[in-house]
Amino acid sequence: MSTTTHITIIGGGFAGSEAAWAAAQAGVRVRLYEMRPVRQTPVHHTAYLAEPVCSNSFKSNLVTTASGLLKWEMRQLGSIVLACAEEVAVPAGEALAVDRELFAQVVTQRLESHPLIEIVREEVTDILPDRPLIIATGPLTSDALAQAIGRLTGSKRLYFYDAVAPIVDAMTLNMERIFVASRYGKGDAAYLNCPMTREEYEAFVDALLSAETVEPHDFEEPRYFEGCLPIEEIAARGRDALRFSRFKPVGLIDPRTGKRPYAVLQLRQENLQGTLYGLVGCQTRLKWGEQKRVFRLVPGLENAEFVRYGVMHRNTYIHSPTLLEPTLQLRSDAGIFFAGQITGVEGYIESAMCGIVAGLNAARLVKGMPPVTLPPDTMMGALLDYISHYAGKDFQPMNANFGLLPEPEPPVRDRHARIAANVERAQRSLREFLDGIQR
Numbered sequence: 001m002s003t004t005t006h007i008t009i010i011g012g013g014f015a016g017s018e019a020a021w022a023a024a025q026a027g028v029r030v031r032l033y034e035m036r037p038v039r040q041t042p043v044h045h046t047a048y049l050a051e052p053v054c055s056n057s058f059k060s061n062l063v064t065t066a067s068g069l070l071k072w073e074m075r076q077l078g079s080i081v082l083a084c085a086e087e088v089a090v091p092a093g094e095a096l097a098v099d100r101e102l103f104a105q106v107v108t109q110r111l112e113s114h115p116l117i118e119i120v121r122e123e124v125t126d127i128l129p130d131r132p133l134i135i136a137t138g139p140l141t142s143d144a145l146a147q148a149i150g151r152l153t154g155s156k157r158l159y160f161y162d163a164v165a166p167i168v169d170a171m172t173l174n175m176e177r178i179f180v181a182s183r184y185g186k187g188d189a190a191y192l193n194c195p196m197t198r199e200e201y202e203a204f205v206d207a208l209l210s211a212e213t214v215e216p217h218d219f220e221e222p223r224y225f226e227g228c229l230p231i232e233e234i235a236a237r238g239r240d241a242l243r244f245s246r247f248k249p250v251g252l253i254d255p256r257t258g259k260r261p262y263a264v265l266q267l268r269q270e271n272l273q274g275t276l277y278g279l280v281g282c283q284t285r286l287k288w289g290e291q292k293r294v295f296r297l298v299p300g301l302e303n304a305e306f307v308r309y310g311v312m313h314r315n316t317y318i319h320s321p322t323l324l325e326p327t328l329q330l331r332s333d334a335g336i337f338f339a340g341q342i343t344g345v346e347g348y349i350e351s352a353m354c355g356i357v358a359g360l361n362a363a364r365l366v367k368g369m370p371p372v373t374l375p376p377d378t379m380m381g382a383l384l385d386y387i388s389h390y391a392g393k394d395f396q397p398m399n400a401n402f403g404l405l406p407e408p409e410p411p412v413r414d415r416h417a418r419i420a421a422n423v424e425r426a427q428r429s430l431r432e433f434l435d436g437i438q439r
């Protein structure tokens with residue numbers, strides 16, 4: 001039985017606020033450190049906790065969407081972020097959107113008035129000796145603490161920049177156009193290849209060059225490695241630049257024509273289930289709507305559903321697959337938890353979700369109970385399973401999406417029926433999980 005009577009949280013954003021609430025509601029005292037307003041980040045404007053830094057949308061509320069299912073699950077676990085969001089929601093169709101400032105104000109009031117939560121306005125510059133300790137300092141963790149985290153995890157396992165290529169749902173690919181092969185037939189036929197004729201390539205390059213991009217923030221001076229250059233910057237170097245680099249067709253023969261295509265966009269499998277494919281070398285700053293429009297010009301991707309769009313932005317995150325358990329505990333020190341965007345999830349709600357789990361588990365440690373792992377067939381469990389077990393080479397932050405869930409048994413071919421089966425299973429699984437854990 002632990003003798004500690006409280007937990008310490010660093011960072012009062014989406015994850016830190018949820019963690020504080022979850023632990024306090026479980027009857028455990030919380031000390032929450034938030035550096036604002038003493039020290040601001042480059043994107044926050046207020047001193048409020050859980051301040052949304054950009055969009056005021058928390059995405060869909062429909063349970064048949066990945067984000068909606070995630071919210072349904074979080075509500076069963078008492079999410080404070082969602083409870084406050086509903087109080088200050090603005091009309092947004094089937095999405096949950098909030099009055100940004102009012103939302104952060106309400107979360108702050110709720111936490112400040114909780115008898116078990118103490119909020120300390122101070123920058124934490126080192127890993128505190130307190131245990132349990134939750135680190136939830138987000139994509140813009142202050143420099144001093146980031147260095148301390150680098151010492152804790154090994155600096156090679158701490159990243160400062162996201163350069164993510166779009167990821168698509170495998171079920172929405174047009175396999176009539178795509179062929180499976182590895183370059184020069186080496187190894188397993190591991191890649192899906194979208195072959196382009198000269199006309200198709202030219203049309204793609206034209207669309208890419210005229211598409212709208214997201215401008216970097218002032219603090220995001222882009223210093224790319226050559227390997228991480230946005231695809232549109234490569235295309236701007238010359239008409240053939242892409243087909244001599246990321247889209248090179250050498251060593252690939254299209255079995256339908258028996259010839260080498262003019263250019264090839266390759267797709268690489270992203271998860272063990274083979275439900276997600278990443279567009280190789282397509283890191284981009286294109287606006288999301290533009291990504292859909294431009295990449296759908298590629299043969300085979302005409303109807304592709306994007307489960308994750310490409311982004312390139314400042315983002316502090318750790319290599320969770322080698323560092324974290326799905327309980328969000330550090331493998332090398334079970335008293336330290338990470339939560340939020342710093343773990344490699346992406347988005348307000350995904351970050352908040354981590355906070356609930358870290359807060360719940362840290363409180364369980366204080367009470368002498370074992371931490372819990374969410375079932376991997378729930379959206380919460382699937383995301384935590386992804387960040388803690390991803391086995392590929394390039395670990396990149398991830399949003400909630402149905403491709404993370406295991407295939408239903410027996411497999412369901414129709415996309416809508418598959419989603420319905422996934423939702424039903426996730427809801428049942430979460431209910432059984434909650435009934436089964438001692439609280």
Ligand SMILES: Cc1cc2nc3c(=O)[nH]c(=O)nc-3n(C[C@H](O)[C@H](O)[C@H](O)COP(=O)(O)OP(=O)(O)OC[C@H]3O[C@@H](n4cnc5c(N)ncnc54)[C@H](O)[C@@H]3O)c2cc1C
Nearest residue numbers: 011013014015035054055124137138142340341347348351
């Ligand atoms: C420019 C930008 C735009 C974004 N736009 C969106 C969007 O539109 N939609 C979306 O879903 N997601 C967006 N995100 C991602 C978004 O940041 C996360 O989804 C979410 O805020 C992460 O929650 P978090 O709790 O992990 O971090 P945050 O909400 O950032 O909270 C971290 C907190 O820790 C504090 N902190 C940092 N260092 C210290 C320290 N050393 N000591 C004490 N306190 C500290 C910070 O002040 C902050 O309050 C954006 C991110 C950035 C950088």
